[in-house]
Amino acid sequence: MTELYPNTPMPELMKVIGKSERAIYAKAYLMGLKRSEAYLASEHACRLRRENNPGIGSRFKKGAISWNKGISYTAGGRSGETRFKAGTLNGKAAMLLQPIGTERVTKDGIRQRKIRDDGPPQRRWKSVHMILWEQAHGDVPMGHIVVFKDRNTANIDLLNLELISRAENMRRNTIHRYPQELKNTIRQLGKLKKAISEASNEKQDD
Known part of the structure; x- marks a missing residue:
């Protein structure tokens, strides 16, 4: 490679080395080999040739007008019958399109x-229990979520819904590995802390 690559035309290199053009170029690159000035000036350099501006005759001239400018293309045959019409949905897109008001259940059991x-696909659907809560109490504050008191996502009843902070939701989800008695104690402790905090805030307002 070191001796032959600088000046040997590619067809001869392929015969001698027994590799493809791509493999030879890759190997030369890894070895840091380059074509010689004499080779680059020769007819064998083809697109690499630096002199005589090769290919200039076939380039698109600046300001030239293409042959099909202003010509409208009309496909023949039955293409007019089979092409997609504007606003038409087909295949999977048509299958996934559902009218407003349609309900579905996610893999987590949440009815939407x-x-x-x-808008974005993820904003086209909303949890039914969130809709029910907001109809009764207004928008959910930032940093809060609406959860099911009995943890049954199928029990979509306003009396079974509760607004809690995301921090509280995290605390609740971390206690499920504990025994039931300890869970109850932790929940009671959380309610006690909340009551103390609310009483403290009311005192400060006074």
Whole structure:
């Protein structure tokens, strides 16, 4: 490679070395080999040739107009019958498109309802229990979520819904590995802390 690559045309290199053009170029690159000035100036350099501006005759001239400018293309045959029409949905897109009001159940068991057709796909659906809560109490504050008191996602009843902070939700989810008696104690302790905090805030307001 070191002796032959600088000046030997590629067809001859392929015969002598027994490798493809791509393999030879890759190996030369790894070895830091380059074509000689004489080779680059020769007819064997083809697109690499530096002199005589090779290929200039076939390049698109600046300001030239393409042959098909202003010509509308009309496909023949039955293409007009089979092409997609504007606004038409086919295949999987048509299957996934559901009208507003359609409900579905996620893999986590949460029932959702489609509320819009526009916007990102993840914002077109909303949890039914969230819709029910907001209808009764207004928007959910930032940093809070609505959960099921009995942890049964199928029991979508306003009396079974509770607004809690995400921090509280995290605490609740971390206690499930404990025995039931300890779970109850931790929950009671959480309620006690919340009551103390609320009483303290009311005192400060006074």
